[in-house]
Amino acid sequence: MPYKWTSPPEAPAQEMRLWPHQSLPARGFAAFILTTFTLILIPTMTLLGTVLLWGMLPFVLLAVGGVYFALQQNHKSRLIEEVLTLDKDMARLTHTTPKGEVKEWACNRYWATVNKYEKDGPMPQYVTLRGEGREVEIGAFLSEEERVELYDDLQRSLKR
Template identity: 45%
Template sequence: MPYEWSPKPAEDSSRWQLSLWPYRSLLRKDFVLFIGATAALVSLPLLTLLGQPVLWGLLPFFALMLGGIWFALHVSYKRGEVLEELTVDQTHAALTRHNPKGDVQEWRANRYWVTVHLHPKGGPVENYLTLRGGDREVELGAFLDAEERVTLYNELKGAFR
């Protein structure tokens, strides 16, 4: 799961933190392998054109294709650099969201007034997960899939008891 408790909330624990981040199917170290393998596979048909002038006409399109794949993956990584941290102590609950562009959004509420809500239908996504406390309701884990939000909802309900 793309979230981590530290420490895991127990029945008697009064301070814990939950960190959430988007799932990454292609890690940074595998990015180089993917680009290299793509370049190798696409260049195989070009081997038949070695020594012919048409090769020079196709090389710019080959470079443009590789550059486009690199750029698209780079943009995808940048958009996925989101970190949400929910910190709960004896009296307060604070949610901090670090967005890809560097801005930070914060929400604080009294721990005892915080409630966890799961909206199976009617939200922007299926199983929309929110925290309500103070004068606002904030979204939590928008990047998680529907089953992960249900699992997180059950864990949060137990943690806030």
């Protein structure tokens, strides 16, 4: 589950961290690039010692470089983090974008509400927090089932 309460439910302040799935660790990334390079080179082995190899090599390197660049961009876009803090009086949400920008939302916990838009939001099971005249999304990067579970979890936590 890509979210976790970092403090026990009986603590005076609860904190929840949310993050996108990290399905490709650094070792897996290196192995994938090496495997891709090797598999692309297998057909070019028959061209060893010929002038055609030098004609094919730039395209092989371009293909591997394209895969590397795409995976790096994907990794950078997964650097999102959201932290929801619920203390006795306040609810605070801090959203860090992949570029490092920090967006914050805070409101009195008594007035904070959790909303779930099953079909009307930008995605199915869209979860938002509302309070202080603003409505902010939470966990938009989670899967549909995880957003449903997040909604139920937030409902229970805000009622305490």
